[in-house]
Every structure is written in C-alpha cells, then in structure tokens.
Amino acid sequence: MSNEMKQWVLASHPTGMPTAENWQLQTAPMPEPGAGEVLTRAVYLSVDPYMRGRISPRANYAAGVGLGDVMHGGGVGVVVESNDPALKPGDIVESFRFDWQEYNVQKGSALRKVDPEMGPIHSALSYLGLPGLTAYFTMLTAGELKAGDDAVISAASGAVGQVAGQIAIIKGARPIAVAGSDEKIAWCKELGYADGINYKTAPDLTAAVKKACPHGADLFLDNTAGPIHDAVMRNLAEKSRTVICGTVALADKFEEPDIGERFLRNIMIARATIRGFILFDHADHFDQARAELSSWAKSGKLRHKEDMMQGIESMPAAFLRLMTGANMGKQLIQVSDDPTL
Numbered sequence: 001m002s003n004e005m006k007q008w009v010l011a012s013h014p015t016g017m018p019t020a021e022n023w024q025l026q027t028a029p030m031p032e033p034g035a036g037e038v039l040t041r042a043v044y045l046s047v048d049p050y051m052r053g054r055i056s057p058r059a060n061y062a063a064g065v066g067l068g069d070v071m072h073g074g075g076v077g078v079v080v081e082s083n084d085p086a087l088k089p090g091d092i093v094e095s096f097r098f099d100w101q102e103y104n105v106q107k108g109s110a111l112r113k114v115d116p117e118m119g120p121i122h123s124a125l126s127y128l129g130l131p132g133l134t135a136y137f138t139m140l141t142a143g144e145l146k147a148g149d150d151a152v153i154s155a156a157s158g159a160v161g162q163v164a165g166q167i168a169i170i171k172g173a174r175p176i177a178v179a180g181s182d183e184k185i186a187w188c189k190e191l192g193y194a195d196g197i198n199y200k201t202a203p204d205l206t207a208a209v210k211k212a213c214p215h216g217a218d219l220f221l222d223n224t225a226g227p228i229h230d231a232v233m234r235n236l237a238e239k240s241r242t243v244i245c246g247t248v249a250l251a252d253k254f255e256e257p258d259i260g261e262r263f264l265r266n267i268m269i270a271r272a273t274i275r276g277f278i279l280f281d282h283a284d285h286f287d288q289a290r291a292e293l294s295s296w297a298k299s300g301k302l303r304h305k306e307d308m309m310q311g312i313e314s315m316p317a318a319f320l321r322l323m324t325g326a327n328m329g330k331q332l333i334q335v336s337d338d339p340t341l
C-alpha cells in the first residue's frame with residue numbers, strides 16, 4: 001500500500017453554476033487510525049445534488065465545506081485496518097462521510113456494516129441508500145401515498161425518482177414522470193410509469209401536466225423546484241400533498257432568493273398540503289425501509305440504473321453531470337476494485 005493518497009479539496013465557492021475549477025485534486029499522506037478508529041479504502045463514492053448546498057457559503061441545513069477542506073460525500077468501502085472490535089479487515093462498510101478521497105479514517109461507530117446479501121454493495125449508495133430511502137419516506141410517510149393517487153414525480157429517471165415511481169406502482173398508484181429527455185421518459189415508462197413529460201420539449205408544461213392527470217396531482221414529489229414546480233402547482237387535486245424534496249433547478253442561483261409566481265389561492269382552493277422533507281428525520285426507520293427495498297429489488301418489483309464513472313479524478317465531472325441532467329440513474333464513481341465481484 002502506498003503511503004500517499006489522492007483527495008479533492010474545495011478551492012473556491014461557486015458563483016452561479018459550479019464548475020470543475022471549484023475543486024482541486026491533491027496528494028495527502030495516508031491517514032493512520034487511532035483508538036476506536038478504522039482505516040477504509042473507498043470502493044464506490046457517491047455524488048448527490050445536496051452537495052450544491054455544501055459548497056455554498058450560505059447557511060444550509062448542514063454545515064458547509066470550508067475552503068481547503070476535503071469535499072464531503074458518502075461512499076462504500078472495505079476495511080483495511082481496524083481499532084474497533086466490531087469491524088475487521090475485509091468488512092464492507094458505508095458512511096455519509098467517506099468524502100472525496102481514496103482512503104479515510106473514521107470512528108468505527110460512524111460506519112455502517114453493509115450486508116452484500118441485500119444487493120450489490122454499491123446499492124448502499126443507490127436504492128438501499130440515501131436516494132432509495134428518500135424515495136421511500138417521501139412517498140410513503142411525508143407524501144401519504146394512497147392507492148389510486150396520480151403521483152407526479154420530477155427528476156423521475158434519477159436516483160430518487162426511479163425508485164419513487166416504482167413505489168407508487170407497488171402501492172397501486174399512478175406515477176407520472178417529468179424528466180429532461182425522451183430517453184429518460186422511455187426508461188420511466190419501461191419501469192411502469194403511466195405517463196411521462198419531457199419538460200425541455202413540452203410546448204406548455206402546465207397543459208402537459210393537466211393532460212397527464214386531468215383531475216390534478218394527488219401527490220407531487222418535487223425534486224427540482226423551478227418551472228416544473230410552477231406547472232404542477234397550477235394542477236393540484238383536492239387534498240393534494242406536495243413534498244418539497246430538492247431544488248436542483250436552482251443550482252445556478254443558489255445564493256439568490258427564489259422569486260416567482262405565488263400559488264396561495266391554488267393551495268387554498270385545493271386544501272393542499274406542502275411539506276418540506278429532510279431524510280435524516282427518518283433515520284430510526286432506515287433498517288426496516290432498507291429491508292423492504294431490498295426484498296422488492298430481489299423479487300423484480302424494483303429495478304434501477306446506475307451511471308458509473310471510473311477513478312477519483314472523475315469526482316467533479318460526475319457531480320456536474322447531476323446539475324446538467326447528463327446522468328442516467330444513480331451517479332456513482334468506482335475508485336478501486338470491488339472485492340465482492
């Protein structure tokens with residue numbers, strides 16, 4: 001094993017849309033585990049839209065990354081050296097703070113042991129991890145999904161959206177995909193979405209939503225904000241539930257106020273509920289949700305696509321794909337050999 005490793009640090013805060021120049025690749029000494037700590041080799045790293053908030057100098061729901069600090073992020077890896085009796089070399093582990101680096105040292109208690117029997121180990125970052133759990137709790141808990149609901153889902157082919165749409169199908173609802181290309185809509189329909197709207201080519205987005213769900217959206221999983229949000233707000237069913245899950249459409253104006261139309265009368269007339277969502281509020285129920293997601297996947301009810309890039313050098317480029325919609329399914333980066341393959 002080399003005595004050095006590569007890691008990405010934040011070089012500057014973005015103004016507007018982030019660019020690859022906001023990060024810098026550097027070489028650092030191999031970290032050594034202290035008492036109760038574990039040295040882990042990263043195998044798969046995740047990039048997720050929430051990272052846009054972490055690189056903003058503006059206050060967010062979690063502390064941001066400082067200039068010169070290693071970029072935050074989740075990952076799955078293999079234990080190399082352990083000073084925690086609960087973990088041994090060779091164990092597969094996951095954490096929300098592997099960060100953008102080849103190796104890391106963390107307290108053993110910060111690592112979750114991954115059971116390769118539940119699915120391929122990278123699924124701990126995909127349908128059995130942050131995006132899959134987000135889909136599960138937005139639809140079933142915050143969104144109070146019911147059989148027969150017309151459920152509009154934005155970023156529908158993405159990591160969260162592809163799982164959310166299939167949960168709607170499993171529960172007898174009718175999911176409607178909103179996504180940014182015909183290829184993405186075709187994938188959503190292959191998964192069983194009842195209808196789909198390419199928001200980049202639809203001449204009138206509000207009319208397209210109305211056509212897809214004539215009595216309005218009973219449930220709206222809002223992964224983007226922006227014009228898709230506006231179009232669905234003009235098409236709310238009575239007693240509809242909107243879950244505000246993400247604002248990826250605002251990535252280029254993150255530091256600015258979101259100025260636009262107000263929909264208070266639509267919300268009042270529909271007696272609609274709009275609820276903000278943060279996944280970690282549901283942490284007490286992650287194990288039960290993971291078990292259910294895994295069993296759906298094993299029985300063929302839950303399919304998923306991963307968009308895999310290779311090498312630690314790809315981290316900023318992989319992240320930027322999320323901001324432009326270039327990813328097809330869950331964006332991951334393989335940074336070393338997968339010992340389970």
Ligand SMILES: NC(=O)c1ccc[n+]([C@@H]2O[C@H](COP(=O)([O-])OP(=O)(O)OC[C@H]3O[C@@H](n4cnc5c(N)ncnc54)[C@H](OP(=O)(O)O)[C@@H]3O)[C@@H](O)[C@H]2O)c1
Pocket residue numbers: 048049050130131134155156157158159160161178179180181184223224226228244245246247248249250277278279280321322323324325326327329330331
């Ligand atoms: N609140 C929470 O706890 C929580 C947890 C996890 C995820 N999230 C949120 O869930 C959302 C989806 O995350 P994900 O991991 O599943 O990402 P993803 O959907 O796999 O990737 C992001 C997608 O956003 C879409 N997008 C990018 N720019 C857009 C724009 N200007 N307008 C509309 N859509 C745009 C693109 O799809 P198209 O090509 O279809 O545009 C892109 O593929 C994100 O907003 C994320 O922040 C929230």
